[in-house]
Amino acid sequence: VQRNPGEAEFHQAVEEVLHSIEPVIEKYPKFAKAKIIERMFEPERQIMFRVPWVDDKGEVQINRGFRVQFNSTLGPFKGGLRFHPSVYLGIVKFLGFEQIFKNALTGLPIGGGKGGSDFNPKGKSDLEVMRYCQSFMSELYRHIGPDIDVPAGDIGVGAREIGYMFGQYKRIRNGYEGGVLTGKGLSYGGSLVRTEATGYGLIYFVREMLAAHGHDFSDKRIVISGSGNVAIFANEKVTTYGGKVIAMSDSQGYVVDENGINLNTIKKIKIEKRGRIREYVDYHPEAKFVEGCKNIWDIKCDIALPCATQNDIELVHAEKLVANGCLAVGEGANMPCTNEAVTYFIEKGVLVAPAKAANAGGVATSALEMAQNSMRYHWTFEEVDSKLQNIMKNIFKTAKEACEEYGIEGNYVSGANIAGFTKVATAMMDQGIV
Ligand code: NDP
DSSP, X not given: OOSSTTOHHHHHHHHHHHHHHHHHXXXXXXXXXXXXXXXXXXXXXXXXXXXXXXXXXXXEEEEEEEEEEEEOSSSSEEEEEEEOTTOOHHHHHHHHHHHHHHHHHHTSSOOEEEEEESOOOTXXXXXXXXXXXXXXXXXXXXXXXXXXXXXXXXXXXXXXXXHHHHHHHHHHSSSOOGXXXXXXXXXXXXXXXXXXXXXXXXXXXXXXXXXXXXXXXXXXXXXXXXXXXXXXXXXXXXXXXXXXXXXXXXXXXXXXXXXXXXXXXXXXIIIISOOOGGGHHHHOTTSEEEESSGGGGGSOOSEEEEOSOTTOBXXXXXXXXXXXXXXXXXXXXXXXXOHHHHHHHHHTTOEEEXXXXXXXXXXXXXXXXHHHHHHTOOOOHHXXXXXXXXXXXXXXXXXXXXXXXXXXXXXXXXXXXXXXXXXXXHHHHHTOOO
């Protein structure tokens, strides 16, 4: 805490992992002797930079850009870019730190990193967003590359922003380095299934977890927070398994539709129009809009899928969910539950699919995009989707085996932390003191 003052989210993420790995450190004293924890918790490199740009009124604006290159033991740094006014170093570090273990769990050769900016793309014109992305990349380009660091999207960074950043990178660099960014458009090197991957992957993971405890999705009442990329495709997949999504949200409020949320309407409002979720009731007057996003967890449900942002479910919300008979929580967003909420769920026997494992489908498919770019080839939707399903099954199996090895059956939060940490720590030992 003293070494990283004011970085509350980073402290929170570290605390969770430290707590989980205590038995590993006890079992393998060599990790402590080699100061693996101290090394792993310090980023290899962190970059902060000025991003000047000119808005449509001709006024000069200044934002701050970040890239934290946390750990390259297993492969090039890999992790998304977040554009949101709340972004500061503590957020980028928590995300980059979690990314190390998540990427290790995928079994693919990728290290961990994350970046972003306090720029708010909401309410900006396409041209403003383009100028911003070009200015951002004019600095970032010198720190990244297909074998160095490969950014992708996150909150506020979708195909549009990736396209503008890729265009600027290509213009600066002499050569076509397709694998420098993932989440690209399909017309210039993107992978099929990347758009759907995090949401679909979450459902594949939760499905495995439910099956291991004798449950499935059919006829379950499901509440999903958020209505962005992860939330939309989690909804799409869970519905095919018979789940009924009755509520979704955005940062202003939530809609409840007891007939089941109409996903085409959500896609129209959020993807085509970049609008607000409150507009849902204009299309479905029988549904209800509630101002404020937090009370969504008061709704009675069997399965909660927080897919918006960090610290969405606090202890009070966890208590409400448990009182209403919630059976499982699948973390689509990064760190959507506070540590107190997770501890409470586990105490009460609620199954928790932890973000590091459950939302790894996005980055795994990004790694498949990198593989296709290297081969100068592309796989079909079915090929990528089947690889994604296998990866998510394997991540579940890995977390479950770690639970069994350490006698913490059912605690997939600790199981995932232990498995990810052990993999990276072992590789760091092999690579010497670096
Ligand atoms: P999007 O920008 O597509 O959507 C984010 C959604 O969350 C929107 O509905 C947004 O509402 C809501 N939201 C964002 N910030 C807040 C906030 N402070 N309070 C309440 N609601 C908020 O992002 P993604 O769907 O890509 O990302 C969602 C989460 O999933 C993040 O935690 C991200 O790190 C994580 N994730 C994403 C991956 C990906 O592949 N995209 C991969 C792995 C994890 P509004 O529209 O009002 O802003």
